Amino acid sequence: MVIDSQLMSFFTAGSLIVIGIFAALFLDNLIKKIIGLAFLADGVNLFIITMGYKAGGIVYILLPNMTISDFAQNASYPLPFALVLTSIVIGASTLAVMLGLVIVLNRRHGSLSASKILGEKESK
């Protein structure tokens, strides 16, 4: 059985999003929460990349021996890839900030438990 690669990619993206949301909401360990959030962002990125996929398509670079009509008919849609590139950069920045905050809070509280670190705040 041949499985459609685009469909599989959509399924993988959906799985990553669901796992990511579950981890972010229900896991107590802050590092695991952050890994879940990275899954969520990666799932969305994969979803966007999959949307830009074109079966039998060519890379969106107009080569010297190519006519504009051929290019327009066969090239993949470049916009999703450009968006994902930006999204990855943003994701890396927010991931770094989150991990930086967790390092500081781990030093202060001696724990990575979200219920202990973030729950204590309200009781003080």
Next chain:
Amino acid sequence: MNELIAVMVILPIASALFLNLLHNKDRTIKILAFITAIILPVIPLIATYGAHFFGGYVPLAQNMTIGQNLPSLITGTQLFQFHPGIVYLFNSAQQLMIFILCLIAFFAIFTSINEIKRPSGVYAFLMFMGTASVSAILLSDDIFNLFVFFEIAALAQVGIIVASGIKNNYETALKYILLGNIAGPLLLLGIALLLGITGNVNITDIIFSIKNGLVDPHSPVILMALGLITFGWLYASGLPPFHTIKSAVYSKALPHGAALLQAFSVFSMVAIGIIILRIFSYLPFSKTAIIGISLLAMVLGITMAIVQTDFKRILGFLAVGELGYIGLGLGLGTAFGITAGLFQAVNEAIITAFLFIGFGTVLYKTRTSDTRKLGGMMFINPRLALLVLLAGFAMAGVPPLNAFQSKLMLIQASIQSGLPELGMIMILLSIVTFMTFMKAFYTIYMRPKPAELEVIDNKIPKSTIISMVVFLLVCIILGLFPQIATNSLQALAAGLV
């Protein structure tokens, strides 16, 4: 001078990046931050209305030199009409809102460089980055560009909380960024769905595709995109379920930081709310949902403010409650209602900034924001107390101050829309807001000073008092001459109906 449209975003970013590099150069930081901050409100006033096309990429239909050489495969389709690059739109409504945002940024920076003994270049960097991001959110006609600045604004807000040095600020910052990392990707997923169905991220083009039948306007994909973008909108503005974290964010920032943070929330709410209305207003339940969320924000924000004992938390919840008024105006969906909502946004941004800076003087003198430990502040500085009292009157909608005009317009709009119940709720909640404010004011200023309260003998900087007086003047001017604001907002509101 359409180039100035881009300068509204580029100047604060460039200045922020430069200030970030200046360590231990206090005087240089002060001078540079002040100069940039004073230029910022001037730019929207001198820029001409219109569009700025990044890279000069106008739609092919408007650029016949390129357009005529293209094959019919492109020219024969709607691709000819679409915008190939990022577009910023600037009109009278954006002019007013960016001017007010930059004015608040100026006074927040002006106050901070005088109140903080050793001003940090990093703190100024965060304030300018946030201001640039929210300006871009207001200007952008590109929904992905909006997402990028949505994320930068969230990071800048986290930085402002971390820089405050207030107890438990790191915990609040982490909570906020964790939630932001759920809301951000979900907003992006909503944008991706719109991209998938319309092939565009330009908002004007998305609307063109929907209105001209290029896509099914009632497709479940569009409905899902609406839900996901709305979730991002709730996070950016601090509407329920994010009202608790948003008020915590305000309470963990320094007063001048909180003044700016709430302006970010108000204008992000307006900008994304306008986009939701522009794209999805043909769906009848979209407006009902906005009204429902806004009512919830008003009730939860104002009732939760009553039980707080930290005045920054009280202000935070009151600010969330006031956001509900803006949402109601947008949700009514009539030109008059939307104008009233936008006018309320402008007023709320000014008044809440005024209150945060005003109550910040109490923190400056006592180092505490716990109302149970405070009292007698009126006898220490009666003039400041009067200014804070007037700010509270403005928030509650006491005439002739500005929020009176916008709230009156909102009530009139709700009656005109056949929803007088909403008007009644607004009046009732305004009374509760007034009572909550007066309770806090009495506790902090009017009751006898507790014996254990230590008042530090430091003089309130003149910059703080100047900021408050200017905010009061703006409140009075907009209260007496509301048409200054409403004339600027009417065209945008009419375009959304």
